[in-house]
Amino acid sequence: MFAEFPIIRSPLKSSAERATWEVRKNELKDQKQKILVVDDEKMIRWSLGEALRGWGYEPIQAETAAAALAAFDAEQLAAILLDINLPDGSGLEVLRQVRHRQPDAVVIMITANVLVDETIAALRGGAYDFIGKPINLEELQVAIRNGIEAGRLRKEVNLFRRERAQQFSFDQIVGESPAMREMLALAHKVAESEVSSVLLQGESGTGKDLVVKAIHYHSSRAEHPFVAINCAALPGTLIESELFGYEKGAFTDAKTRKEGLFEQAEGGTLFLDEIGELELSLQAKLLRVLEEGCFRRVGGLKDLPLDVRVIAASNRDLKAEGEAGRFRSDLFYRLAVIQIDIPPLRERGDDVGLLAQHYMSSFRKRLRKNIACIAPEALAAFASYEWPGNVRELRNVIERAMILEDGDEITAKYLPRGLAVESRTGSETHAESRTLDQFRLPGDGLSLEEVEMSLVRQALKRSGGNQTKAAELLDISRDQLRYRMKKLEEVAVAANEPE
Ligand SMILES: Nc1ncnc2c1ncn2[C@@H]1O[C@H](COP(=O)(O)OP(=O)(O)O)[C@@H](O)[C@H]1O
Numbered sequence: 001m002f003a004e005f006p007i008i009r010s011p012l013k014s015s016a017e018r019a020t021w022e023v024r025k026n027e028l029k030d031q032k033q034k035i036l037v038v039d040d041e042k043m044i045r046w047s048l049g050e051a052l053r054g055w056g057y058e059p060i061q062a063e064t065a066a067a068a069l070a071a072f073d074a075e076q077l078a079a080i081l082l083d084i085n086l087p088d089g090s091g092l093e094v095l096r097q098v099r100h101r102q103p104d105a106v107v108i109m110i111t112a113n114v115l116v117d118e119t120i121a122a123l124r125g126g127a128y129d130f131i132g133k134p135i136n137l138e139e140l141q142v143a144i145r146n147g148i149e150a151g152r153l154r155k156e157v158n159l160f161r162r163e164r165a166q167q168f169s170f171d172q173i174v175g176e177s178p179a180m181r182e183m184l185a186l187a188h189k190v191a192e193s194e195v196s197s198v199l200l201q202g203e204s205g206t207g208k209d210l211v212v213k214a215i216h217y218h219s220s221r222a223e224h225p226f227v228a229i230n231c232a233a234l235p236g237t238l239i240e241s242e243l244f245g246y247e248k249g250a251f252t253d254a255k256t257r258k259e260g261l262f263e264q265a266e267g268g269t270l271f272l273d274e275i276g277e278l279e280l281s282l283q284a285k286l287l288r289v290l291e292e293g294c295f296r297r298v299g300g301l302k303d304l305p306l307d308v309r310v311i312a313a314s315n316r317d318l319k320a321e322g323e324a325g326r327f328r329s330d331l332f333y334r335l336a337v338i339q340i341d342i343p344p345l346r347e348r349g350d351d352v353g354l355l356a357q358h359y360m361s362s363f364r365k366r367l368r369k370n371i372a373c374i375a376p377e378a379l380a381a382f383a384s385y386e387w388p389g390n391v392r393e394l395r396n397v398i399e400r401a402m403i404l405e406d407g408d409e410i411t412a413k414y415l416p417r418g419l420a421v422e423s424r425t426g427s428e429t430h431a432e433s434r435t436l437d438q439f440r441l442p443g444d445g446l447s448l449e450e451v452e453m454s455l456v457r458q459a460l461k462r463s464g465g466n467q468t469k470a471a472e473l474l475d476i477s478r479d480q481l482r483y484r485m486k487k488l489e490e491v492a493v494a495a496n497e498p499e
């Protein structure tokens with residue numbers, strides 16, 4: 001029953017599989033695995049060489065530290081058997097250099113007299129295992145086999161991590177507008193910081209998921225789990241046991257103890273999506289966890305310590321929700337120590353065009369359609385549309401148009417009706433052609449100056465801070481716009497001045 005819950009975990013099977021395949025492919029190219037034997041005694045090199053050959057490996061020999069490093073650089077090695085005492089230096093130094101050049105190299109240390117200090121130093125330095133002389137060949141064979149397997153897994157994990165970090169990197173987030181740049185700069189800072197909780201606000205489809213993952217995979221927590229739960233998808237009682245886990249016997253169905261998501265995310269990040277939907281009683285429990293840095297399983301008596309960064313997201317204004325009594329204000333203030341606001345698409349200026357291009361090139365491959373540009377009337381429609389569904393909506397609009405278009409560009413023909421209609425009114429740039437009477441003077445009048453200021457603010461927002469565009473929207477010159485912006489600033493300063 002629990003398996004069906006809409007809880008998302010991030011590792012992607014396909015990319016893990018691809019990583020495994022990469023490693024296997026390299027192994028296949030090199031059928032006989034090479035093992036470097038580093039020892040100054042000829043007899044030992046010879047007898048180890050014979051044993052290795054017998055086990056199906058290809059031995060390579062080195063007598064000194066210098067020769068060992070030269071062989072390491074020249075060959076693709078599966079493992080290294082490394083004597084600690086070498087004529088021209090210590091095997092520990094060779095170990096250090098090897099690991100520096102290739103962190104996942106498999107090194108097994110060999111020594112005549114196993115000294116505790118040396119053993120510890122070697123294992124600290126990243127040696128996989130340690131074998132004393134006289135060498136027990138059976139023991140050595142097992143150590144080599146396990147070492148190579150461990151090295152293979154380590155390589156695979158590293159490959160997978162690198163791929164995943166790339167997949168969820170900040171570079172994948174398209175956006176050049178000032179509003180996006182500012183948001184991304186803040187998200188970067190948060191990723192690199194140690195802050196334990198973050199609030200992400202943005203309308204649906206603005207890219208909250210994308211930003212959360214970029215923060216996690218860009219942080220020092222990247223090698224620990226990323227765990228996500230959508231608070232709107234489950235009833236409260238289930239969310240509680242999902243989050244905190246439960247002890248055996250906590251309730252009728254609790255046949256065994258179950259780990260909660262907080263525990264699963266240990267060292268990493270827990271993403272609480274749509275936190276605005278969390279029941280008030282659970283909000284109180286969550287607040288306690290955040291304040292005290294520990295939690296308790298359902299039915300448990302012990303507080304368990306916790307090292308998890310919590311990122312909460314909401315498409316509602318939680319401050320307003322708090323004032324309306326639907327969200328705990330104390331939890332809001334605890335979460336909002338660091339608040340990242342993701343701007344809606346309509347406030348990102350030219351990013352609409354950039355994103356459209358981005359999706360066109362990805363759908364071009366997938367749909368095998370040769371559509372590379374957007375007709376001016378469609379672009380104008382995009383620019384004036386409100387995009388209530390934000391980037392998700394834009395992506396769907398592009399996909400649909402690319403499926404339906406027969407020509408080699410996206411025209412207004414296959415845009416959804418609402419969008420195309422807006423374009424017809426929105427693309428008329430001359431003020432005279434608009435019915436100005438739709439702006440009705442209220443019965444008790446209004447301040448013309450305030451209306452003007454509000455329109456200037458809106459134009460700047462819509463153009464993503466681009467002054468030329470904002471001036472065009474208002475059909476005034478840039479100088480006239482600047483003059484009004486300056487007035488806006490003066491009003492703001494005056495409002496902040498003490499009486
Ligand atoms: N700036 C962006 N660049 C590229 N793709 C984006 C961007 N913002 C959102 N997307 C894409 O739009 C879709 C919706 O984003 P998502 O993160 O799920 O939004 P939210 O969680 O805010 O509802 C996803 O497919 C996401 O990859």
Ligand SMILES: [Mg+2]
Pocket residue numbers: 208209273
């Ligand atoms: Mg989302």
